[in-house]
Amino acid sequence: MGLACGSAHADRRVALVIGNSAYKSAPKLGNPANDATLVGGMFKKAGFDSVDVRLDLSASEMRRMLREFAGRTRDAEMAVIYYAGHGIELDGTNYLIPTDATLETDGDVLDETIPVERALFAVEPAKQLRLIILDACRDNPFAKTMKRTLASRAIGRGLAKVEPTSPNTMIAFAAKAGSTASDGDSRNSPFAAALVEHLPKPGLDLRKAFGFVRDDVLKSTGYKQEPYVYGSLGGDDVPLVAVKPAATGPQANPQEAVRRDYELALQLATRDGWEAFLAAYPDGFYANLAKGQLNKIGAEETRAAAEQKARAAEQEKARLISERAQKAEQEKAAAAAKAAEEARIAAEKQKQLEQAKAEAAEHQRKLAEAAAAKVQAEKQAAEKARAELAAKHAAEKASADPAAKPTADRQIPEAEQKVAALSPPTVSTLTAADLAKSVQSELRRVGCLSAAAEGDWNSAAQRSLTLFNKYAGTQFDVKLASVDALDALKAKPGRVCPLVCNFGFKADGDQCVKITCRAGYRVGDDNECEKIPEKKPVATRENSSRRDAERRATESSPPKPEASGQIICSSTGCRPVQKGCRLVSGVIPGRVSSNTATGGSYEVCN
Numbered sequence: 001m002g003l004a005c006g007s008a009h010a011d012r013r014v015a016l017v018i019g020n021s022a023y024k025s026a027p028k029l030g031n032p033a034n035d036a037t038l039v040g041g042m043f044k045k046a047g048f049d050s051v052d053v054r055l056d057l058s059a060s061e062m063r064r065m066l067r068e069f070a071g072r073t074r075d076a077e078m079a080v081i082y083y084a085g086h087g088i089e090l091d092g093t094n095y096l097i098p099t100d101a102t103l104e105t106d107g108d109v110l111d112e113t114i115p116v117e118r119a120l121f122a123v124e125p126a127k128q129l130r131l132i133i134l135d136a137c138r139d140n141p142f143a144k145t146m147k148r149t150l151a152s153r154a155i156g157r158g159l160a161k162v163e164p165t166s167p168n169t170m171i172a173f174a175a176k177a178g179s180t181a182s183d184g185d186s187r188n189s190p191f192a193a194a195l196v197e198h199l200p201k202p203g204l205d206l207r208k209a210f211g212f213v214r215d216d217v218l219k220s221t222g223y224k225q226e227p228y229v230y231g232s233l234g235g236d237d238v239p240l241v242a243v244k245p246a247a248t249g250p251q252a253n254p255q256e257a258v259r260r261d262y263e264l265a266l267q268l269a270t271r272d273g274w275e276a277f278l279a280a281y282p283d284g285f286y287a288n289l290a291k292g293q294l295n296k297i298g299a300e301e302t303r304a305a306a307e308q309k310a311r312a313a314e315q316e317k318a319r320l321i322s323e324r325a326q327k328a329e330q331e332k333a334a335a336a337a338k339a340a341e342e343a344r345i346a347a348e349k350q351k352q353l354e355q356a357k358a359e360a361a362e363h364q365r366k367l368a369e370a371a372a373a374k375v376q377a378e379k380q381a382a383e384k385a386r387a388e389l390a391a392k393h394a395a396e397k398a399s400a401d402p403a404a405k406p407t408a409d410r411q412i413p414e415a416e417q418k419v420a421a422l423s424p425p426t427v428s429t430l431t432a433a434d435l436a437k438s439v440q441s442e443l444r445r446v447g448c449l450s451a452a453a454e455g456d457w458n459s460a461a462q463r464s465l466t467l468f469n470k471y472a473g474t475q476f477d478v479k480l481a482s483v484d485a486l487d488a489l490k491a492k493p494g495r496v497c498p499l500v501c502n503f504g505f506k507a508d509g510d511q512c513v514k515i516t517c518r519a520g521y522r523v524g525d526d527n528e529c530e531k532i533p534e535k536k537p538v539a540t541r542e543n544s545s546r547r548d549a550e551r552r553a554t555e556s557s558p559p560k561p562e563a564s565g566q567i568i569c570s571s572t573g574c575r576p577v578q579k580g581c582r583l584v585s586g587v588i589p590g591r592v593s594s595n596t597a598t599g600g601s602y603e604v605c606n
Contacts, residue, residue, distance in 0.1 A: 013078040014050040015043040016069040016122075020085030022056045025102045026141045031183045032084035035135060035192035039082045044282055046200040046241045049076075051279060059098040062114050070122040078240075079126035080133065081119050084192065087136030088113065088143060089160040096136060103142040107149050116162065120169070129238055130169040131206070134159065135191050137175035138183065162230050168238075170231040172210055174217075182225050190220040191227060203243035207233065255286070262286045271297050382431040389431075432481070436461065439481040442489035443468060444572030448497035453572070457481050467497045502576045503527060505567075511574040512567060568603050581605040 019036025040053035073079040086097040095113035123130040161177035174181040174191040194216040433455040440453035449464035501512035517529035524530035
């Protein structure tokens, strides 16, 4: 159509009209939708080539309309955008508010609104005139309720002043910068009514037209609202509607151009073509024909949509039948896949289990080999020590004085001391029995063993080494006496295991002393002195008979061993004399004493 009408569209004029009334998060505005409809009709009557009127747009819809309008302004001489609705000014920048904006905080303005600069960008391609008309200076409810993220951030009343940077660009405000506009009491605002009155006058320069608009709005609002225009134009008059030249020749049929455009639209036979025709010629005979063509296209689209829907339903039916036929096979395949996966998981677990068992067996084998090697080494060392000790004893017997020989109970310790004095690092050459006895002696010294050191590594010795591990923080094997344990014991200068005393005794340093209570007190169950309760005897014949029987039984029975309260000490420590035993001074016949620490006293039991 544009190519066919060459000269007729040389001065192409396009307009975009937006009216936002139905706000979702603010009270509904009554006039913007009415004002947009009124101004859009004015542009159509003024002969604009393209007039797009849109009402109640969301943010995404406003962006899309501005983008599409920018495409139409590329070959236009004059581009106009009219906006009626809410606007807001933030830090000196003006924003147009879509109907779906919530604006809970001032930061939401950047995300939910459209800056006025976006509208300037849309009209910039126009060659002769770029005009923005903003009927958006109303009292904004969002500015009253939104939260401020920064106290220094300014939110103005009305809209801020804008100075266009592009030539031949004008921005008209319904009210002066920093003030608000009135909607009035009628169907349309005073500003919209004045625009429709003065802008479409043929040949009237826009600057004069907006001056007349200013005068009318001031009068109708009692001089409370003053429209304002920013920007500048050249010296030539720029009317919105040019004066038609006087006819000098035969008058052409006014319907001829409409008929040609209708025939072009008929050749296109598309919805877009007919909508473009109706936008250019909204009224008249050909407009009614175009509407009929649109209805025909709509019916065809409805039929095609129904046919496509029926085809889709048929395909869905066939698919469901096919799925039902394959459902059993799919379930069977799924069951087989599940069983295979379970078998794989079970095999993997079994593999891991067998691998763990093999690793544990290999570890046990290495431990057994190490233990066998250790036993073999200790056995060889013990045999070597036994041979060296026997040779040394033979040499000592040949040269030593018989009177200087030690007693039988001290031969082994002195031999150990001599061997240690001759060669300190050869402790590991002792026999197993000597090593066990040495470890037991050291355990007695550090207070972990109360029994005598006999060279037999029995359960008592194992328990004592367990106590040493506990209190010394070591981890020696308690099942056998080792050189490492002996070295660790010798490194301890004093008692390691705590002293444990029998009932009736208490610890005093490294010794157990008998607890002595004052008169009227005795040692109680908690090993502390407690008062003896008084008992009043009751003289009865039964009690007398029982006491006589008990006395006769006591006299006829052998005496019971009792604790003597005595303590016996030796080189390994002190302990109380056992019940039924007593201390005897001197040397018992047939026994050699090792208790030199007690001055020659010995424990004799029944």
